[in-house]
Amino acid sequence: MELYLDTGNLNEIKELSDILRIDGVTTNPTLVSKERKNIIDLLDEIIEVIGEDKIVHAQVVSKDYQGMIEEAEFLSKRYKNIYVKIPVTVDGLKAIKELSNEGIKTTATAVFTAHQAALAAKAGACYIAPYVNRLDNISGEGVKVVKDIIKIINNYDFNTKVIAASFKNSQQVIDVIKEGVHSITVPADVMKSMMGHPLTDYSVDKFIFDWERAFGEGTKVT
Numbered sequence: 378m379e380l381y382l383d384t385g386n387l388n389e390i391k392e393l394s395d396i397l398r399i400d401g402v403t404t405n406p407t408l409v410s411k412e413r414k415n416i417i418d419l420l421d422e423i424i425e426v427i428g429e430d431k432i433v434h435a436q437v438v439s440k441d442y443q444g445m446i447e448e449a450e451f452l453s454k455r456y457k458n459i460y461v462k463i464p465v466t467v468d469g470l471k472a473i474k475e476l477s478n479e480g481i482k483t484t485a486t487a488v489f490t491a492h493q494a495a496l497a498a499k500a501g502a503c504y505i506a507p508y509v510n511r512l513d514n515i516s517g518e519g520v521k522v523v524k525d526i527i528k529i530i531n532n533y534d535f536n537t538k539v540i541a542a543s544f545k546n547s548q549q550v551i552d553v554i555k556e557g558v559h560s561i562t563v564p565a566d567v568m569k570s571m572m573g574h575p576l577t578d579y580s581v582d583k584f585i586f587d588w589e590r591a592f593g594e595g596t597k598v599t
């Protein structure tokens with residue numbers, strides 16, 4: 378399972394990449410805009426923190442085919458380990474096909490249906506990013522769509538991974554993991570909610586209490 382941080386915030390990236398074995402970072406125009414930095418400056422800083430061997434997924438902002446191609450070519454020339462996020466629209470599908478022909482790695486993003494995913498995989502997308510919470514918010518079934526997409530990709534042996542995105546709680550995350558999703562990208566608050574449990578803290582305190590009562594305060598395993 379690949380694990381990504383869904384944020385453009387350097388403090389969050391520093392804190393969580395120090396703790397967890399992450400495969401990289403995903404951003405989108407909204408996440409970049411929150412940092413109030415030029416995207417290239419921000420991506421440079423992110424890569425400096427996580428290391429050049431890790432992956433970044435960064436998105437184009439053009440809506441038209443030609444604009445998407447130009448932005449994707451620009452990003453892929455500058456960064457070795459980048460997957461250019463292209464929204465799955467008519468222009469987006471055409472761009473994914475062309476970029477795949479050029480050997481530029483893409484992540485088909487803003488995916489809400491298995492139909493979009495099937496066409497993006499066929500067009501040559503390396504990753505497909507279905508948005509779980511945004512679907513759940515409109516009474517859709519985010520996890521079910523992820524499950525369908527995984528099945529399609531496995532059925533046809535597409536050289537494409539599913540990177541499930543848009544999470545608002547840890548249940549959504551665990552539900553897609555149980556379906557065997559290849560990758561997840563998780564915002565910092567949801568990631569932190571997955572990293573422990575009050576009963577774990579209670580149990581650790583109890584272990585230490587029992588130990589110190591028997592062996593004395595501050596004694597270690599030696």
Ligand code: E4P
Binds near residue numbers: 383506510542543544
């Ligand atoms: C990831 O690639 C997406 O940009 C992101 O997960 C969208 O999440 P949101 O629905 O929380 O904005």
